[in-house]
Every structure is written in C-alpha cells, then in structure tokens.
Amino acid sequence: MAGSSIGTIFKISTWGESHGKALGVVVDGCPSGLELCEEDIQVFLDRRKPGQSKFTTKRSEGDKVEILSGVFEGKTTGTPISLIVRNESQISKDYSNIAQVYRPGHADFTFDAKYGFRDYRGGGRSSGRETIGRVCAGAIASKILKQMGIEILAYTKSIGDIEIETFAKEEINNNKLYMPDAKAADKASKYLEELMNNGNSSGGTVECVISGVPAGIGDPVFDKLDANLAKGIMSVGAVKAVEIGAGVDASKMTGVDSNDGFINEDGTIKKTRNNAGGILGGISDGSDIIIKASFKPTPSIYSKQSTVNKNGENIDIEIAGRHDPIIVPRAVVVVECMAAITILDAMFVNMSSKLDNIVDFYAE
Template sequence: MAGNSFGQLFRITTFGESHGVAIGVIIDGCPAQLDIDMDFIQSELDKRRPGQSKITTQRKESDTVQILSGIFEGKSTGTPIALLIPNEDQRSKDYGHNIDVYRPSHADYVYDAKYGIRDHRGGGRSSARETAARVAAGAIAKLFLKQQGIEIFAHVTSVGKIEAPNLESNDLLSLLAIREENIVRCADPATAHEMIEFIDSVRKDGDTVGGKISCVIKGCPAGLGEPVFDKLHADLGKAMLSINAVHGFEYGSGFAGSELRGSQHNDIPQPKAADSKVFKTTTNYAGGILGGISNGMDITFKVAFKPVATIMHNQQTINAAGEASEIKGKGRHDPCVVPRAVVIVEAMAALVLADQFLRNKASVV
C-alpha cells in the first residue's frame, strides 16, 4: 500500500500534486441516502483555502469542488464518491531555483532518497495543498456524524508563546461564531488580536512561527474504538500526525498528566441519571477515551504545528550532489499554518470518528 488511503470502512484515497492540474479524493464506504450539502462542503473548503487573509499565503485558489460520482439528486448512492478540486493559481517558476537544491526542513531530500525522483514545484505530493482533498472528504464525514449527534470543534489555542485561556463551554455554536469572527480562528477575541499582530510581524520579518490547535468532540457515544492496535486515540494520533507540519499530539491530560499522582488523575464515575444514556465522571483527564474506547465524555486533544519551513532568508543547504549550496525562500507561503489548519484537524477527526462508528456497528448485534 502506497500510503495514500486512510480508514477501513469509511475509506478515503487522495490524489494530485500542488502544481498539477487538480487534486481530489475518492470516498468509499459512505452510507447511501446521506443528504449531501454541497454549500456546507464548499464552506469547509473556504476555511482552508489560501489567500483568505493577510496572515496566510497569497496563492489565489477558489478551491471550488466538483462532484464526479457517488451523489445523485443530493444524496449519496452508496457507491464511491469522487470529488475534484482544480488547481488555478500555480506559479511553478517560483520553484525553479531549487530543482537540484534541497530546502532545509522540507521533504525534498527524503523524496529523492525514497523514489529517486521528486516534483520540485511546491513539493508535489508532500505539499499541504493535498489537505484540501481531506477537508472535502471530512465535510462529508461531518454530515454523517451530525446525523448521529456528534459535533467537532477545533480552534487555535497558541501561536508561538501566546496562549489562549482555557475555554469551558457547552455552547459550541457560540464558540464557533467567535472563532470565525477573527482571521486567526481563536475563540478568545483578546488573544486572537494579539496572535494576529504577532503573526503579521513575523511575516514582515520574512520568518514563520508555529502554534497549537485544540479540539473537542461532543456527543460521541461510548464504545467507539478497538481494544488493541486500533485504539480510538491511536487512530486520532495517526490522523493528526499525518497532517503536514504536525509535530505533536496529546489527548486528555496529555504530557501534563505525567506530573500527577493517580489519586489526582483518576476520573471518578458519577451515579448514572435515570434519563441519561451515558455515565459521567467528575473530571475528564482521560479525554473521553478509556482502553482505546470512547466512554461518552467529551473527547479532547491538542495538535502542535511546527513553523513553516520556507522562510524569506538565505539559508545554507546542499544540492542533490551533496555539495554545499545556499537557498532563499521564494513564492507564497503561510507565516503560520494554524489558522488554515483548524478545519483540517476537524476533518481528520471526522474521518476517524465516521470510520470507527461504522466499525462499531459491524462489531455488535
């Protein structure tokens, strides 16, 4: 398997390169008769598309999605769904300077080492442009999960050393509205303003900066996930770590939980209410997952993104012959990826949950 597919029952395969004709995705296993809201799918892609603000890459792509198959009269047919997103604003000449030169902290060298050939135009398949296909597929997964009462919300919680306060709210629509009112997609307005100013200053310096995205999944029933190798948090971790520039994943208490005692960290179950379908715990250090299986509490996790590798400064590097060389970043790049990555995190979480939901249905009578 070449590593271009994800999921078992709700399975996607993406294709295309950053500077090719188009990118796209094939979704296999989507249940039939799901209402497909194309406006919603396009709105999800609009959150990821380039050129949307002063703190994102200025590449101009409408990311207009086209249906090739699997949808009839607004509903899924149960057959493979194929979605295509044309590339409209390639500037391959921006990458002519690195045909034989390896960009620091990019995948240039490793693609050469693995395949003996690489697409130097924006990184080809290793470009974050590929994630638009995931967002399109994730939007359909979200439509499926919404029918099951499952909601996913992510937002930017840090840029560099700027940290947003912890937000405790059961009103996801309120947090979503706040998040979409600012271009950095942070659900705390004061912190968002500080983040935007900082990212813009980094951009003017010709540099980049990393950040973190937090995600909560509400309404997930108990029982999703497999007991050994396909644990729910393991699948979420793989999904998040497959996103370009992701360098860290933690769920529940994460690394901070290693500093606690068991007496502090244990989530104590509460008596089950007569009208409730799930058990609740007084705390949620487990992040909604026990033994790799969802327990009905909110599923919480964080994803850390490194600074974008392309900076507008001269850097020492080597060429394909292993000789010392120098390179300066050109083209259009994000000074910080996290504002556009929020919807990618949600999409990958949705793909995991949709797949695990269907797998769970297949494992019980």
C-alpha cells in the same frame, strides 16, 4: 505511492499535487441516501483556502469542488464518491531555483532518498494542498455525524507562546486566526506581523473537541480510538505532536490527580473530570473527546538558510514563492475533518461489535 488511503469502512484516498492539474479524493463506504451537494463541501473548503488574510499565502485559488460520481438526484448512491478541485493559480517558475536543492524543513531530501525523484513544484504530494481531499471527505463525514448528534469543534489554542486565556465560541469565526479569545488573537496578530517583517514564521496548536460520541466506540489493542485519531491527525503535514486529554501533562501527575472519577446521575454513568480526554483503554467513555495538535512553523521562510544541493555541495538558499507565515489557522478545519473521518469510520466498525446489533439490524 503507497499510503494515500485511510479508513476501514469509511475509507478515503487522496490524490493530486500542488502544481498539477487538480487534487481530490475518492470516498468509499459512504452509505446511500445522504443528501449531499457541492455547497455542503464548499463551506468546509472555504475555511482552508488560501488568500483569506495577510497571514495566509497569497496564492489565489477558488478551490471550487466538483462532485464527479457517487451522487444522483441530490443523494449519495452508496458507490464511491469522487471529488475534484482544479488548480488555477500555479506559478511553478517560483520553484525552478530549488529544483536541485534540498529546502530546510521540507520533504525534498526524504522524497529523493525514497523515490530517486521528486516534484519540486510546491512540494508535490507533500504540499499543504494535499489536505484539500481530506477536507472534502471530512465534510461528508461531518454531515453524517451531525445526524447522529455528534459535533466537532476545532480552534486555534496557541500561536507561538501566545495561548488563549478565555473561551468564547462565537469569537472563533470573528478573527482570521480562529482563536476563541479576542485579546489573544490581537496579540498573536501583532506577533505574526513582526515575524513576517523579519522573513520568519511561527508554529502553534489546534485544539479539537468532539461531543456526543457514545461510550463503547474504538477497539482495545491496535485500533484504539485515540491511536487512530492520533494517526489521522499526525498524518497532516507539519503536525509534530498529538495529545489526548491531559496529554503530556499526565506525565507530571500522580494517580490521585490523574484518574477520572465516575458518578451515576439519574441512571447515566458520567465522569467527575476528563483528564483521559474521553477515551479509556482505547474506547470512548461518553465524555467529550479532547485532542490537541502541535504544528511546526512554516518551513518556507524568506530568511537565508544553509543547505546542500543534489551534488552534495554546501550552499545558501533564499526561498521565493507564496507561503503562509503560519500554518495553524488554515489547519483548524483540516484537524476537524480528520477527526470526523476517524470517528465516523470507528462508528461504522462498531456496528458489528455485538451479535445483538447484527441480529436486530437484519430481523424482520
């Protein structure tokens, strides 16, 4: 299968299936000398693992990570880092009734159309468990970025039509929906409970704010920083739209309303506002990079749905198994990690953008 790798210098390749023996990632391009242990990665994985609340799948997985290579005596060696998370709670029989059926909203039909074969156990590579590898790699990228003074904060901005009205950073981890607004979280919880009682699911949005990226990161044509961020985040299953800065609202503005002004404050060029979301012409402008990712509702719902089977017969289906009524809360850390992977790779690529950088690096 092509398309399981992303990155130019900091490059990751994820592998594994939802109901296989394990999933993981190979991270290439991580420099030597980074202090790294399994706990550094585990804290990120714990944020996406199932069974955290009534709003996540009841699949009981510890999602414990093991470092197989690339780390010696507590530090990265500069060689590929291989990470593995073993599956421990597969119940593949839950999916036997859909082996010959195309589930609405899933990749069953398209996988069959492309490969003539599909792993129907939980979706195989199209399962949300594929994101385990992304989170492992993102934990490493985040640790490197932190040493550069770059911080990434992601949170749930909306669930259904319930959107946050206030922002309190400390509230994000106080509720299982990862919303920075306690009232919105309470309202969203009641909304989700109602949907669950009716065998239904909800979509929502994740917002991600990247602080500390210097001006000048990214490239002006095909490798625009916003284009690569959009690709990385859009590659997460169930993401249907990615916005940078004002996003779709920019289409409703005039130039006067849209353009961000510049100001010189004590020798530092800053912007008077940030409709551009921290990126101009595909290159970072030094202000916060703001991204919003929109997720569709979980396609596995307990309501009866119409579909067809592999023989082309029209049938009804009722899906069994263990499924999240909403993807967004567990996807918050996935968006954060894909942003970290993309930003770190762009930082590494940028090191060769000026001759002076190369000369200074190799000068004695």
